[in-house]
Every structure is written in structure tokens, then in C-alpha cells.
Amino acid sequence: MMRKRSQIGFISAVVAAGMAVTGCGGSQTTGGTEGASDASGSTKIVIATQSPLSGSQSVVGDAIKTGAEYAVNLQKEEFKKLGFDLQLSPQDDQADPKQGVANAEMLLSNPDVLGVVGHYNTGVAIPSSVKYEEGKLVMVSPANTGVKLTEEGKKVVHRICARDDSQGPKAAIYAKEKLGVKKVFIVHDKTAYGQGITDQVKAQFEKDGVEIVGYEGITQGEKDYSAVLNQVISKSPDMLYFGGIYSEAGILVKQAREKGFKGVFMGGDGIDSSELAKIAGDAVEGVVFTSIAGDVTQTAEGKKWADAYEKSMGKKPETFSVYGYDAAGVLLEGIKEAIKANGGKKPSREQVLEAVHKTKDYQGQFTKVTFDEKGDNQFADVFIYKFGKDKSEFVGKVE
Amino acid sequence: MLSMLPQVLVDGLTLGFMYAVVALGYTMVYGILEFINFAHGDLFMVGAFVGTEVLLTFEALGTLEGMNPFVAFFITLIVAMAITGALGVGIERVAYRPLRGAPRLVPLISAIGVSFLLQDLVRFSEAIYRNEFYLNSPQLFTGSLELGFATVPQKAIMVMVIAIVLMIVLTLFVNKTKWGIAMRAVAQDQSTASLMTINVDKVIMLTFLIGSSLGGATGVLFAQNYGTIDPYIGFILGLKAFTAAVLGGIGNLRGAMVGGVIIGLLESLSGAYMGPLTNGAFGAEYKDVFAFSILILVLLFKPEGLFGEAVKEKV
Numbered sequence: 031m032m033r034k035r036s037q038i039g040f041i042s043a044v045v046a047a048g049m050a051v052t053g054c055g056g057s058q059t060t061g062g063t064e065g066a067s068d069a070s071g072s073t074k075i076v077i078a079t080q081s082p083l084s085g086s087q088s089v090v091g092d093a094i095k096t097g098a099e100y101a102v103n104l105q106k107e108e109f110k111k112l113g114f115d116l117q118l119s120p121q122d123d124q125a126d127p128k129q130g131v132a133n134a135e136m137l138l139s140n141p142d143v144l145g146v147v148g149h150y151n152t153g154v155a156i157p158s159s160v161k162y163e164e165g166k167l168v169m170v171s172p173a174n175t176g177v178k179l180t181e182e183g184k185k186v187v188h189r190i191c192a193r194d195d196s197q198g199p200k201a202a203i204y205a206k207e208k209l210g211v212k213k214v215f216i217v218h219d220k221t222a223y224g225q226g227i228t229d230q231v232k233a234q235f236e237k238d239g240v241e242i243v244g245y246e247g248i249t250q251g252e253k254d255y256s257a258v259l260n261q262v263i264s265k266s267p268d269m270l271y272f273g274g275i276y277s278e279a280g281i282l283v284k285q286a287r288e289k290g291f292k293g294v295f296m297g298g299d300g301i302d303s304s305e306l307a308k309i310a311g312d313a314v315e316g317v318v319f320t321s322i323a324g325d326v327t328q329t330a331e332g333k334k335w336a337d338a339y340e341k342s343m344g345k346k347p348e349t350f351s352v353y354g355y356d357a358a359g360v361l362l363e364g365i366k367e368a369i370k371a372n373g374g375k376k377p378s379r380e381q382v383l384e385a386v387h388k389t390k391d392y393q394g395q396f397t398k399v400t401f402d403e404k405g406d407n408q409f410a411d412v413f414i415y416k417f418g419k420d421k422s423e424f425v426g427k428v429e
Numbered sequence: 430m431l432s433m434l435p436q437v438l439v440d441g442l443t444l445g446f447m448y449a450v451v452a453l454g455y456t457m458v459y460g461i462l463e464f465i466n467f468a469h470g471d472l473f474m475v476g477a478f479v480g481t482e483v484l485l486t487f488e489a490l491g492t493l494e495g496m497n498p499f500v501a502f503f504i505t506l507i508v509a510m511a512i513t514g515a516l517g518v519g520i521e522r523v524a525y526r527p528l529r530g531a532p533r534l535v536p537l538i539s540a541i542g543v544s545f546l547l548q549d550l551v552r553f554s555e556a557i558y559r560n561e562f563y564l565n566s567p568q569l570f571t572g573s574l575e576l577g578f579a580t581v582p583q584k585a586i587m588v589m590v591i592a593i594v595l596m597i598v599l600t601l602f603v604n605k606t607k608w609g610i611a612m613r614a615v616a617q618d619q620s621t622a623s624l625m626t627i628n629v630d631k632v633i634m635l636t637f638l639i640g641s642s643l644g645g646a647t648g649v650l651f652a653q654n655y656g657t658i659d660p661y662i663g664f665i666l667g668l669k670a671f672t673a674a675v676l677g678g679i680g681n682l683r684g685a686m687v688g689g690v691i692i693g694l695l696e697s698l699s700g701a702y703m704g705p706l707t708n709g710a711f712g713a714e715y716k717d718v719f720a721f722s723i724l725i726l727v728l729l730f731k732p733e734g735l736f737g738e739a740v741k742e743k744v
Contacts, residue, residue, distance in 0.1 A: 084552070086563070086659055220714050246704055247714025251665055253655040256440035257700020258713045264433040277563075281657055288582065289436075308565055309657050 073376065075114045077102065077361055078137050079354070080130060080148030080158065083122035086251070086277040089305050090350050091150050094172050095120045096343050097354025098147045103342065105362050112369055114376065116362075119143065123154050130154035134161035143167065144382045145361040147354060152176025153222035155187075162186045168383040170361045172353035175299060175322055176226045180404040186383060190357050190399050191322040192410035194223075197298060198230025200412045200428040201320040205269060206238050209294055209318070215244040215267040217258060217282065219274030227298045228273035243267050248278060255282050259289050268293045275300040279317075280309025287313040294318060302349050307420045317417040318425075324413045325424040326352040326396050335395050356394030363392055435579035437701045438694065443585040443654065445693020446592035450647040451670035452677070452685035453599065454640035460616045460680040461636050462529075464536050468520060468543035470667015472513050472641045476648025477658045478551055480509040481566040488567050498569040502587070502653070509649045510642035517641020518634050526630070544663070552660040563659050566652040588650045595643060596686055603682065608635060616680075669696075669720075676724050678737025687735060695720040 079098045081091035102118040109116035121137065123130040130149060137143045138161060146162065146169045149155040155174045162169050163184045171179070171189035175197055180187050205211045214235055218228040225247070235242055243265040246258050259282070262270055270286060270293060272279050279301040286295065299321040307314045326332035326347065339347045339355075364386030368377035371385065392399040398409040414425040451473050458466045483505045487493040493501060524543050528536040555562040570583035603609040614622040615632045623629045651666070652658050673692045677684025699719040704712040727735065 086661065089561075244704065245709060246712040249665075249714070249717065251661060253651070253657060253662060254440070254444055256444075257437070257697050257716060260433045260437050260440065260697075260701045261704060261713070263436075277659075281655065284656060289580070305561075305563065308561075309563065311565065311656070 072142060073114050074117060074142045075109065075144055075365060075376065076117045076119050076140065076142045077358065077365075078119040078121055078133075078143050078146045078148070079358075080121045080123045080133055080137075080146055080154075081150045081354075082125040083120065085124050087125045087150060087275055090173075090276075090303055090348065091122075091125070093348035093351040094147065094150060094354035094357075096345065097172070097339075097347070097351035097356075098358035100339055100343055100351075101355045101358035101362065108366075112366070112374070114369070117142075121148075123149055123151075123158070125151050125154060127154050127157045130158040131161055134158040134167075138162075138165040138167060144365055144377070144379060145170065145386065147172060147357045147361060149174060150350075151221070151223060152179055152226065155179055156182070156222065159184050159187050166379045166383055168361070168364070168379070168386045170357045170386065172357035173299070173322070173350055174223075176222050177230075178222070178226070180406050183404075185387070185405075188360075188386060188389075188401055188405035188407075190360060190394070190397055190407045190410065191299075191353060192412050193406060194227045194230050194298075196410070197320050197322055197412050198227050199234040201227075201271075201296065201298065202231045202234035202238065202240070204320070204414060204428055205271070205294070205296060205318075206235070206240055209269065209296075211240060211269040211294065213241045213243050213265070213267040214269045214271055215246075215262045215265055216242060216271045216273070217244075217246050217248060217262075218272070219250050219278055220247040221250065221274070223300060224273040224275070226273070227300075228271065231271055231273070248274075248282070250275070250278060252278075253281055255285055256289070259286050259291070262286065263289050263291060266293075270295050272297045272301070276303040276306040277309065280306045280314070283317055284310045284313040296320075299323060302415065302422070304348065304421060307417065307422075312419075314417045315419055319415050319417075319422075320428065321349065321413050321415055322410065323349045323353050324396060324411065324427070325349065325415075328424055332396065352394075352396045356397055356399070359394050360389055360392055360399050361386060364389060432578075433701060435576070437697050439579050439581050439585065441694040441697025442690065443588050443693070444697060445690035446589050447647055447651060447654075447689070448666070448670045448673045448693050449686045449689025450592050450595055450643050450650075451666060452673040452689045453596070453682060454644045455671050455674040456677070456679055456682060456685040457636050457640045459674070460682075461612065461633060462525075463680075464525070464533070465540070465671065465679075466525075466637075466640070467537065467540040467667070467671075468524075468547060469640065469644055470663035470670065471544045471547035472517055472520075472663075473644040473648045473651070473666060473670075474658070474660060474663035475516060475547060475551060476509045476513045476645025477566075477652040477662065478555065478564065478648070478660075479512045479645065480505045480649035481564045481652045481658060483508050484567045484569070485564070493567060502569050502649075506591070506646055506649050509645045513645025513648070514638045514642030517637040517644075520641075521634060521637040526633075544667075548660045548663070555660070563657065564652075565657055568656060569653060584654050588654055591646065591650055595646060599639065599643070600682060602639075608632070612636060672721065672724055676727055676734055678734025681734070681736045684734055684736030692720055692724075695723055 079095045081094040083091050106116050121133040150173050152174045163186050168186050175194045177193050177195045216228050218224040279297050283295045295317045297319045301319050302321045327336050336347050367385040368381040390400045400408045412428045415422040416425050454469045524539045525536050552562045573580050573582040611627045611632050673688035674685045677688030696716050700713040700716040
């Protein structure tokens with residue numbers, strides 16, 4: 031009997047140890063955050079990126095980083111003329127809120143860091159932005175669509191892309207009017223992003239009288255979604271709408287088709303990646319998605335940019351590369367303005383924040399940027415794409 | 430709503446058998462060393478990658494086309510089992526054996542370290558070799574069996590058949606062979622067993638060899654069944670297989686098998702029915718909560734697990 035009791039005690043110790051291990055992942059705290067004031071006389075100016083560079087979302091995270099890196103490379107000379115050494119500090123937030131916050135603290139402790147391009151996940155951006163706000167470190171997001179991010183009233187938060195409350199309803203309207211959907215099953219991945227966008231889609235479908243036959247969540251990182259899909263099949267909807275990221279979407283659409291699902295599969299900008307086709311295989315054909323990121327190669331000028339990017343960075347741009355590039359562009363423009371306002375001297379974080387916040391009619395490579403009071407971009411659009419055999423094709427802008 | 434029940438059961442069984450084979454690895458090591466090998470889930474992941482790489486190599490060489498899918502499948506299975514088995518033995522030698530006299534938490538932490546190491550090694554080497562660490566396995570069995578009330582994909586049948594064969598072979602091995610008897614002896618009392626001229630180190634190595642190669646084999650089954658793998662698949666699946674082992678009574682082989690199937694079925698059933706039954710209040714996203722609540726209930730009333738009582742049987 032004694033033996034058994036010690037076994038149970040051991041198991042609970044194991045569980046506790048496991049929790050402690052996962053819990054400590056991001057407790058890399060650094061001391062004071064007074065780096066906000068410009069005390070150092072150094073001529074170094076650092077902008078950071080925060081995006082998932084490892085893990086299942088790293089393809090997009092890397093696109094954001096590389097886009098920003100390209101922008102920094104192009105402007106290095108210009109900053110040298112102003113007397114500054116411009117550098118990029120890419121951080122891996124691992125799509126993990128704890129890691130994002132730990133990185134944010136690390137960035138704050140370095141007084142040379144004047145701005146952040148990031149994040150990819152709204153769930154990571156929100157807690158990290160609390161830290162940025164403490165240190166008055168300006169953040170320009172290339173890809174966060176979660177409504178809450180800019181609604182919390184943090185001054186440092188800006189984004190150049192559209193929000194879920196424009197993406198979601200527009201997706202629902204498109205589905206009803208252009209795809210003729212009457213019955214829809216909605217699945218989300220339980221993250222701030224996934225559930226955020228599906229809530230918006232659901233509200234619009236309800237308003238338009240489209241029947242919602244199911245609303246379920248799945249767990250990120252799992253590979254078997256047959257439980258939810260059996261429900262979907264039994265309800266035979268015209269459309270399966272998924273709010274989440276491509277790594278889950280690929281498996282979901284593949285398993286849905288294997289089970290004989292015939293309707294349309296639709297998602298948000300989270301499934302906007304060439305990886306979807308690799309994961310889903312043949313099942314990817316016909317997948318429709320909205321994206322807050324347009325296709326830069328639609329114009330001749332954009333094609334030229336994409337070619338130059340590929341030559342310089344050694345890889346083809348992903349959809350989000352140009353957003354990383356434009357977000358970094360907005361940030362660098364703000365820093366230059368702040369330098370000018372500061373009489374050619376290195377500006378403080380507050381000054382950069384002021385300058386970025388005032389951005390008006392900035393023409394990026396792809397999108398035009400004017401920030402409103404909350405930090406949202408007034409020129410942000412929503413686009414529709416459809417997958418062919420192996421890659422997505424641009425369908426158009428949703429009006 | 431009941432019309433989907435057969436399909437739900439088929440999916441749950443497929444998943445459950447996979448949990449069961451992985452759970453065997455946890456339970457065997459625990460039975461011998463009273464130590465939970467948290468790297469076991471990652472050995473399963475390595476098996477999935479090795480198997481997929483073998484198939485991708487066949488495909489690149491163009492030999493996969495003309496090959497009998499069963500032959501290709503068994504070659505894959507054997508290679509994956511050999512490599513993960515050897516890896517398991519190596520890990521035991523390097524990371525666990527030097528810590529055998531240490532307090533219990535020490536090898537446990539070592540195991541967690543090995544787990545991270547394996548994940549990142551695979552990620553790293555795949556990223557260098559293929560420039561991505563998501564692999565899509567070539568599918569050997571694409572057909573499916575239409576039963577009228579349910580569709581059973583061939584690959585699911587393969588999963589179940591292989592899992593059952595592995596379990597039968599393991600049971601026979603442990604109960605009927607000399608080495609099996611030695612393993613049971615070491616499980617009961619290491620020092621007495623060593624007095625009976627049993628080489629304890631060798632038996633422990635053998636345990637890791639068998640447990641790890643079972644994990645590797647499940648990896649191949651997993652890659653075939655779901656098509657997509659990444660270096661992180663071992664974590665969630667390992668956790669659930671561990672749960673299955675605890676549910677069945679850790680240290681007990683039959684318990685691990687039954688526990689795995691129960692967890693798989695519970696997950697599948699609660700995923701499919703919780704939403705409709707509670708009118709959407711608790712949807713499929715709570716399926717793990719449900720499965721784990723059952724575990725807590727079982728442990729409250731039967732702390733040694735479902736089959737935990739038969740101490741004599743444990744290996």
C-alpha cells in the first residue's frame with residue numbers, strides 16, 4: 031500500500047514539474063525599462079521584428095522578418111548619411127505570448143531599439159504591447175487583425191492591415207452573395223485571432239439570414255480533426271468556414287475532403303500561405319480565403335519589387351513579405367521625421383512614437399498608410415483569393 | 430445524429446490504437462525503472478520523420494511507383510523501428526543510466542531535456558536538408574472500405590492491424606520468452622534479479638529498445654494516417670499516451686492498451702457529440718477536458734488505474 035501511495039505522489043510531482051517547465055518558458059526578465067529616455071550617446075538605431083521564426087508558423091513569421099530586413103537594407107545608406115548606423119534585431123516570439131513578452135522586455139532594456147515591427151499573432155501582440163506601452167516603444171504591426179489590439183487604447187499600437195471587423199463581415203457577405211452559401215459550419219482554433227474572426231463572420235451570417243449549423247473549436251497542433259469533421263459531414267453544409275492558421279487549415283480541408291465533404295472551404299488571412307497547398311495536397315483546390323494582404327505582383331511595379339526582393343534576399347516573397355516591408359517603411363519614415371524634428375540628433379522613443387503616430391498618406395510598396403487615433407490604417411483593404419492546383423490566385427478586392 | 434456513430438467509433442479506434450502503442454512504451458519503462466520517459470513522445474516523432482524520409486527517398490528514386498505498397502510499408506516500418514530503437518538505447522545510455530541512483534526528479538528533468546533536444550535536432554536537420562520542417566508523407570494506402578454505415582480508410586485498417594500485431598507480439602514476448610521473464614524479474618526486484626545472474630543493464634537496454642521501436646512504429650502509422658508531420662507532434666500525442674498509461678494503471682501492459690483505446694474513443698465521442706448534446710454550450714473544443722475529467726474520476730476512485738492492481742503482471 032505504501033508503494034502505491036508513493037506512486038501517486040510521484041505522478042502528481044511529475045505533472046507539477048511539467049507545468050513548472052512549461053510555465054518558465056518566458057521568464058527571462060530584465061531589469062529596469064528606463065531605456066525609454068535617450069541617455070546613450072550611441073549612433074546606433076535598431077528596429078526589431080517580432081514574429082514566429084521557429085515552430086509551425088515560421089514560414090509567415092520569416093516572411094515578415096525578411097520583408098523588414100529588406101527595407102532596412104535599402105535604407106542603411108540613407109541613415110549613414112544622417113550619421114546613424116541602422117540595424118535590425120529579429121526576435122522569435124515562437125507564436126507564444128510568454129515568449130513575446132519576454133522578448134519585449136529584452137528589447138526595452140536596449141536603449142538603441144526605437145521601434146518594433148510585429149507581431150503575426152494577435153494573441154501575442156496584445157500582452158507584448160503592454161510592455162511596449164510601458165517603455166513608449168512604438169509598434170507597427172504588419173499582420174495583426176484582432177479588433178481588440180487597437181481598441182484597448184494603447185498609444186504605441188499601430189497596424190497597417192485591416193481588422194477582423196472589416197475582414198470577417200466582408201468574408202461573410204462575399205460567401206453569401208458570390209458563392210451562394212445558405213448553410214455554413216464554422217470552426218475556429220480557440221486563439222484570439224481564430225475565434226475573433228469567426229465571431230465576426232458568424233455575426234454577419236446571422237444578420238444576413240444564413241443558417242449556421244455548427245460552431246466548434248479545435249486544438250492547435252493536433253493532427254486528427256475527425257471528431258469535428260464527423261459533425262460537419264452529418265450536417266452537410268454548403269460551406270465550412272475556418273478561423274485559424276494554415277497549419278491546421280491544411281489538415282482540416284484534407285481530412286474533410288477524405289470524408290467526402292463537397293462544399294466550399296473558406297478561411298481568413300491566417301491560411302494565406304503557400305504551405306497550405308503542401309499540407310493539403312490536392313484538397314487545396316478551390317479553397318477560398320480573404321486576406322488583409324493583397325498580391326503585390328498584380329502590378330508591373332510590384333513585380334519589379336518582388337524580383338528585386340528575390341535577388342537581394344535569396345527567396346521569393348510570401349504574401350506577408352511586402353507587409354513586413356511596408357510596416358518597416360512606416361517605422362523608418364517616422365524615425366527619419368523624428369531625427370529631423372530633433373535637429374539631426376538621435377530621437378527618444380517618445381519622439382519616434384509621436385512621429386509614427388502622425389503618419390499621413392505614406393505610400394508604401396503596396397499599401398497607403400494614414401493612422402487614425404487608435405492606430406488603425408484608414409487605407410486598409412480586404413482581398414479575396416482562391417487556390418488553384420498548387421497556389422493561390424488573386425480574385426479581387428472586396429468592396 | 431446517431432447515424433454518424435459508427436464513423437465516430439472507427440475514427441476513435443484508429444486514434445486509440447495509436448495512443449495504445451505509444452502508451453506501451455511509457456508503461457514498459459515505468460514498470461522497470463519507475464521512471465517516466467518524457468522523451469518517448471519525441472521518439473515517436475523521430476519515427477514519423479524517419480519513415481517519411483524513407484518513403485520520400487523511394488519516391489525520389491522513382492522506385493515507389495512500381496513497389497507493392499505493403500513491401501514499401503514494411504521496409505519503412507522496419508527502418509523506423511531500428512533507428513528509433515537504437516536511439517532509445519543510446520538515450521538511455523547517455524542521459525538516464527548515469528542518473529540511475531539519483532533522486533527521481535533528476536532523470537525526469539533529463540528526459541524533458543532529451544525531449545527538447547530531439548525536437549530541435551529534427552527541426553534543425555530537416556530545415557537544412559529540405560529547407561522546411563513540415564513533411565508531407567507519400568500516401569501508400571489511399572482507398573477505403575465502404576461499409577454503408579461508415580467509411581473505413583485502408584490506412585486506418587493498417588493502423589489497427591499493425592497495432593494489434595505489435596501488442597500480441599509484445600505480450601507473447603514478455604510472458605513466454607526467457608528475456609521476457611528476465612524483464613519481469615527486474616521489474617519486481619532489481620537487486621534480487623541481479624543475484625539470479627540476470628544482467629540488469631542489458632534488460633533495461635532491451636526495454637528501451639522495444640519501447641522506443643514501438644514508438645517509432647507508431648510514428649510511421651501516424652504519418653501514413655494523417656499525412657502531415659512536424660517536429661512537435663510528439664508533445665500532445667505523448668501527453669495523451671501517458672494519460673492512457675496512467676488510466677490503465679501505469680506499469681501494466683494490458684492497462685496501457687485498454688487505456689489508449691478508451692482515451693481515443695472518449696476523445697472522438699466527446700468531440701462529435703458534446704456540441705449537439707449541450708446545444709452548443711460545450712463544443713468539440715472541450716473534448717480533452719472531458720477525456721481528462723474521466724481520468725480524474727477514475728483516479729479518484731481507483732488511484733492505481735483500471736488494471737493497476739495486478740502488481741505481479743507489471744513489466
